[in-house]
Amino acid sequence: MTQHDSATTRGAAPGTGTAPGAADGATTAPPRRTWRTIDLLVTVTIGVAMGVVFLGLSYAYYPIEPLTAAFAPASGLLAGLWFLPAILAGLIVRKPGAALLAELIAAFVEMMLGGQWGWTTMISGLAQGLGVELGLALFAYRRSGVLALAVAGACASAIEWVYEAFGTSAMEWAMDWKLAYLAIMVVSGVVLSPLLCLPLARLLARTGVLDAFPIGRERAARELV
Template sequence: MHASASASASASAEQAGTGQASPGQTGTGGRRLRWRVVDIVVASVVGVAVGVVFWAWGVIWGPISAPIEALLPGLQAAPAALWLVAGVIGGLIVRKPGAAITTELVAAVVSALIGSQWGGLLTIEAGLVQGLGAELVFALFLYRRWNLPVALLAGAGAGLAMAINDLVLWYAGAAPAFTAIYTVSAIVGGALIAGGLGWLAVRGLARAGALQRFAAGRETARGAV
């Protein structure tokens, strides 16, 4: 009995070390994947906070993107990846189906309500598509792995979704070279900015004690990830 308990504890520790959910967390009826009130609240709060950042980034976007685009047309997609970070952060914290989409969408709505130069509907549509890009990566891992590599892949997925959306809506008929540069820049920027910075942001919140009711906070407290 003691040996069994020890083996179980060891397995749980190993899974925590890779950011993987313990089988015991699934519960009957998939309790692990059910949203709690605190999940809804935190996803909304994160979405609102990041939405203000999105709006501010849009205000200064022109002076930032113009020289980058002049240097190499299409490269401006890399810094645009900051608009993808909400979905990655929401997914890493809440760890439930729909968390990435919800958080990114809330951020887009807030940005649109404050005032977006790209218009309200297109801003919200972009948030939905970009959140879906990150969500699909988390779903690919069955909402069980939450380490840095998965965060980077989620950011890259959001970047690919952003590139496809932008090339269809804003750059239709663009030259193949521009399309390739824009797509690669969006994917790399998404991985590094949305994925990497998003993962670091969640780690920072956890270390500050703001995520004690979430697995991300408990794992960081144990030094598991």
């Protein structure tokens, strides 16, 4: 999200019912709250895989360094990238807690592999995971379209912003910069969350590995039409 200081968190660094692509107004029956073994396995797998990916995300900031050097809040343009474990797990598993667990695991893996933000990585993971959970809960975990994922991304951005704006070196910024950072982060979360996770989930569903999940059954149902 930002590169203004090495003391910042990884977030500041260099679903739930409808089928992806279906109308956001459509809903399905409320998801079962009981976790299955496969739910846990997929959530953990997403978290571990994304934790490894996180180690390379700082390189994504290099192309926008001239912009962030002139206007530090512009680093929020890539904020949505850090929400991907939570968004993807929430989209696939569609149970309360999946998004938070995946994000925390990803943060932990990044930290243990030597991520540059150390233990503060877990704070960002908690903030972002809780934000996605809040966004999905607003739809009772029954929607998985663009609207639901965009709202989840916006909520994650807002909660992460609170931590970064008042708990990292960004606290030294003037309030107008902080508010600009919030706006940029929210836009990033709203755009990148569905833009990246929906196609990825659809791709995985086409392989058949998600047949035990709603997204896999929805794909099969569409193919029968």
